[in-house]
Amino acid sequence: MHPIFLTIMKRLGLSVLTLFIVSVIIFSTVEFLPGDFGQAILGQAALPDTVAAFRRELGLDLPLHVRYFDWMGGVLTGDLGTSFSGRGTQGLDNSRPVIDLIAPRLSNTLFLASFTALIAIPLSLFLGITTALYRNSIYDRTVNTITLTTISFPEFFVAYLLVLIFASFYKVFPSLANISPDMPLGELIYRSALPALTLTLVIVAHMMRMTRAAIINLLANPYIEMAEFKGLSRVRIILHHALPNAWAPIVNVIAMNLAYLVVGVVIVEVVFVYPGIGQLMIDAVTARDIPVIQGCVMFFAVTYILLNLFADIISIITNPRLLHPR
Amino acid sequence: MNNNSTKQKNGILLEMQNIHIDGYSDDQWHRIVKGVDITLRRGEVLGLIGESGAGKSTLGLAAMGFVRAGCKLVKGSIRFDGTDLNTISEREKRALCGSRITYVAQSAAASFNPSHRLIEQTVETTVRQGLRSENVAKTDALRLFQDLQLPEPGIIGQRYPHQVSGGQLQRVMTAMAMSPKPDLIIFDEPTTALDVTTQVDVLASIRQIVDQYHTAAIYITHDLAVVAQMADFIKVLRYGETVEDAETRKMLKTPEKDYTKSLWAVRSIEKEEKQSDDIILKIDGVDAAYKGKTKVLKNVSIVVPRGCTVAIVGESGSGKSTAARVITGLLEPMKGQVLFNGEPLPLILKGRSKEQLRRIQMIYQSADTAMNPRHPVRDILGRPLEFYLGLSGAKRDRRLLELLELIELDESFVDRLPSELSGGQKQRICIARALAANPELIICDEVTSALDQIVQKGILQLLLRLQADLGISYLFITHDIATVRAIADQVVVMFQGCVVEQGMKSEILNPPYPSYTQLLLSSVPEMDPDWLSDLLEERSAL
Numbered sequence: 001m002h003p004i005f006l007t008i009m010k011r012l013g014l015s016v017l018t019l020f021i022v023s024v025i026i027f028s029t030v031e032f033l034p035g036d037f038g039q040a041i042l043g044q045a046a047l048p049d050t051v052a053a054f055r056r057e058l059g060l061d062l063p064l065h066v067r068y069f070d071w072m073g074g075v076l077t078g079d080l081g082t083s084f085s086g087r088g089t090q091g092l093d094n095s096r097p098v099i100d101l102i103a104p105r106l107s108n109t110l111f112l113a114s115f116t117a118l119i120a121i122p123l124s125l126f127l128g129i130t131t132a133l134y135r136n137s138i139y140d141r142t143v144n145t146i147t148l149t150t151i152s153f154p155e156f157f158v159a160y161l162l163v164l165i166f167a168s169f170y171k172v173f174p175s176l177a178n179i180s181p182d183m184p185l186g187e188l189i190y191r192s193a194l195p196a197l198t199l200t201l202v203i204v205a206h207m208m209r210m211t212r213a214a215i216i217n218l219l220a221n222p223y224i225e226m227a228e229f230k231g232l233s234r235v236r237i238i239l240h241h242a243l244p245n246a247w248a249p250i251v252n253v254i255a256m257n258l259a260y261l262v263v264g265v266v267i268v269e270v271v272f273v274y275p276g277i278g279q280l281m282i283d284a285v286t287a288r289d290i291p292v293i294q295g296c297v298m299f300f301a302v303t304y305i306l307l308n309l310f311a312d313i314i315s316i317i318t319n320p321r322l323l324h325p326r
Numbered sequence: 327m328n329n330n331s332t333k334q335k336n337g338i339l340l341e342m343q344n345i346h347i348d349g350y351s352d353d354q355w356h357r358i359v360k361g362v363d364i365t366l367r368r369g370e371v372l373g374l375i376g377e378s379g380a381g382k383s384t385l386g387l388a389a390m391g392f393v394r395a396g397c398k399l400v401k402g403s404i405r406f407d408g409t410d411l412n413t414i415s416e417r418e419k420r421a422l423c424g425s426r427i428t429y430v431a432q433s434a435a436a437s438f439n440p441s442h443r444l445i446e447q448t449v450e451t452t453v454r455q456g457l458r459s460e461n462v463a464k465t466d467a468l469r470l471f472q473d474l475q476l477p478e479p480g481i482i483g484q485r486y487p488h489q490v491s492g493g494q495l496q497r498v499m500t501a502m503a504m505s506p507k508p509d510l511i512i513f514d515e516p517t518t519a520l521d522v523t524t525q526v527d528v529l530a531s532i533r534q535i536v537d538q539y540h541t542a543a544i545y546i547t548h549d550l551a552v553v554a555q556m557a558d559f560i561k562v563l564r565y566g567e568t569v570e571d572a573e574t575r576k577m578l579k580t581p582e583k584d585y586t587k588s589l590w591a592v593r594s595i596e597k598e599e600k601q602s603d604d605i606i607l608k609i610d611g612v613d614a615a616y617k618g619k620t621k622v623l624k625n626v627s628i629v630v631p632r633g634c635t636v637a638i639v640g641e642s643g644s645g646k647s648t649a650a651r652v653i654t655g656l657l658e659p660m661k662g663q664v665l666f667n668g669e670p671l672p673l674i675l676k677g678r679s680k681e682q683l684r685r686i687q688m689i690y691q692s693a694d695t696a697m698n699p700r701h702p703v704r705d706i707l708g709r710p711l712e713f714y715l716g717l718s719g720a721k722r723d724r725r726l727l728e729l730l731e732l733i734e735l736d737e738s739f740v741d742r743l744p745s746e747l748s749g750g751q752k753q754r755i756c757i758a759r760a761l762a763a764n765p766e767l768i769i770c771d772e773v774t775s776a777l778d779q780i781v782q783k784g785i786l787q788l789l790l791r792l793q794a795d796l797g798i799s800y801l802f803i804t805h806d807i808a809t810v811r812a813i814a815d816q817v818v819v820m821f822q823g824c825v826v827e828q829g830m831k832s833e834i835l836n837p838p839y840p841s842y843t844q845l846l847l848s849s850v851p852e853m854d855p856d857w858l859s860d861l862l863e864e865r866s867a868l
Binding site: 221227240 | 422424431502
């Protein structure tokens with residue numbers, strides 16, 4: 001068996017272990033959130049008996065470990081439980097399965113993340129490579145200044161600035177990105193253009209600067225000098241001799257930024273009223289809707305772990321010492 | 327071969343006149359090459375020789391029209407086959423470099439791109455510059471691999487650099503330089519990083535291929551014996567100036583300048599060998615391995631008599647340094663024992679008392695990395711004085727000055743940082759640090775290999791004097807036979823983790839030899855231009 005395959009299997013195993021630990025942490029942390037769902041729903045005036053009965057109905061009276069394994073068993077079979085909210089005090093039950101709440105929001109979030117990534121990654125790579133190629137030139141300094149400026153502003157500021165320019169002054173894009181799943185793709189793209197643009201501006205600097213730094217870092221190597229002595233052009237040296245050795249750090253930064261696009265964009269969602277998973281999670285925290293919080297955080301954890309795994313695998317297969325051992 | 331009409335034999339190929347190059351360091355420009363002329367005809371090999379800082383590499387690059395970052399060509403003309411390299415555009419220069427002038431660097435391992443297969447890198451310029459089609463270039467490369475006596479020439483090109491040994495990589499790099507069929511190759515210390523036995527093969531391949539293709543070459547090295555085998559003419563450089571140039575045989579037979587003679591300085595020390603029956607260190611039947619991997623030491627036994635120098639010689643990977651790690655306790659052996667003054671030492675470092683540690687000290691190859699760059703000499707030497715001897719205050723300072731005197735430095739060095747010392751001075755401070763503990767045995771691991779000849783000579787003489795005055799015993803690890811002749815009483819020859827021979831220097835370095843010692847000794851270049859030819863003839867006759 002190829003040793004790479006073994007390494008990847010090992011990483012996969014570790015990922016599963018990490019996920020397990022994360023699930024324990026998530027479950028126990030949520031337990032320690034102040035306040036009680038029963039009390040919150042039934043109001044301050046509710047009798048202790050009523051609260052206790054309500055808690056029993058939701059299973060909140062069972063010991064922690066029992067509830068954990070119950071929940072975990074559900075997660076493994078694709079059942080994230082039932083949302084607490086929607087339950088009335090008068091016996092009416094409008095509650096919905098957590099998965100039904102999360103699924104459409106998650107798909108919206110993934111759509112926005114992919115849309116942004118499709119713009120941001122090629123753009124950062126292009127800018128990173130060209131600034132490395134023409135380092136210390138006017139072009140290099142201009143690009144660096146602009147990207148640093150955009151990353152230095154708070155997200156909401158960039159968002160409102162874009163709204164001001166592209167929705168108020170020039171009515172190019174809508175200022176609200178209230179999409180729904182039945183819209184055609186073109187409409188989806190049109191409506192999410194401003195949030196995607198905002199996120200692009202926020203993450204490009206990081207990825208572009210790492211690409212530039214990783215390449216420049218390699219230029220001091222003797223094999224780059226050798227390539228110069230071989231009479232190769234600068235473009236060839238950067239693309240063919242430096243870039244293939246620079247992937248590991250670049251991919252890691254890309255993975256971090258992609259993870260951010262999935263889990264960290266709640267402010268942008270709020271500004272554009274974009275129905276993403278971030279807002280769902282905030283709402284759930286406010287309503288102390290524990291199953292929904294747990295479901296969201298599990299998805300976030302899976303996203304981080306998968307993206308890091310992906311970055312690891314890319315780092316391994318772009319390293320010839322690992323790919324072609326002696 | 328290329329039958330370009332301008333290619334007449336013995337026409338002048340390269341003419342460099344009055345070259346002045348400045349280098350920028352310490353916030354100012356220094357002149358590093360001061361008015362050197364080089365004239366090279368087609369098919370000739372010029373040897374550039376000098377110590378570090380002589381400007382030989384800088385000149386080699388200038389022959390390609392290059393200057394390193396932080397350097398600039400101030401004055402001088404460089405004409406290559408009628409073209410003035412100073413006036414042509416970057417694009418024209420690129421077309422010239424890599425196709426008509428090529429370069430072979432010192433460290434092949436670092437000069438190959440780790441991400442691409444060797445064959446791709448070998449033919450890259452030839453194909454990119456459109457000199458030949460990819461297929462033709464690859465076929466040519468295979469022939470070159472064959473000519474350079476690379477093992478499995480058909481397959482080796484498919485490998486990545488890390489899959490090939492240093493000596494082989496150096497030959498692949500020569501093939502890469504030959505691939506475009508250049509008129510001139512610059513060899514910049516191509517064998518310095520190799521073991522002597524490997525060096526012989528690489529030298530032979532390079533010489534044969536340069537002859538065969540009638541390529542001109544500039545061969546840069548600090549080793550006169552090596553350049554004697556390769557060059558038709560030799561130019562000796564010092565501080566960026568020409569000391570002497572002459573035809574090779576003439577230079578070796580009748581060098582005119584004292585500086586030229588000093589280039590084989592170490593070879594002029596001869597130590598009279600001393601015998602002693604008082605054994606200070608004995609390692610017995612030691613097996614050792616790193617992290618459960620294959621054994622690197624197999625049943626190794628070495629004896630060091632008191633007040634004597636035992637030299638361990640062998641190629642890289644023979645287990646010399648591992649033996650030192652076992653003695654110092656840094657690596658726990660799987661089997662065997664270490665006896666010091668007749669008593670067994672605990673095998674791991676943690677088990678040893680401060681007194682046991684004090685008696686064995688170590689000096690390393692690279693003085694640069696063996697000292698904390700932030701500590702002044704006072705702290706570097708003061709620390710062992712406090713730690714082992716409990717000296718402090720005025721007593722410590724007095725001893726500090728005594729130590730500096732022992733290593734022939736004055737008190738002005740006390741407050742200097744390592745970065746303010748020359749290579750030789752750094753190594754002297756490391757010696758003083760070892761002496762600070764009043765040791766009985768010092769292990770010297772390749773302590774002179776990174777130094778220039780004259781500096782080497784000074785260090786070796788210092789070590790000999792210290793031994794005579796203080797009665798210290800040395801275990802001296804080296805791959806350089808000239809150093810062994812200069813300092814050793816006894817010699818241990820190691821090969822692939824085994825001791826091949828141990829005995830008095832006079833026994834080991836004179837016939838009859840076991841076959842490996844014979845191979846090792848015969849591979850050391852000698853100051854005779856016919857040495858390589860004679861050796862190859864002798865070996866092929868066997």
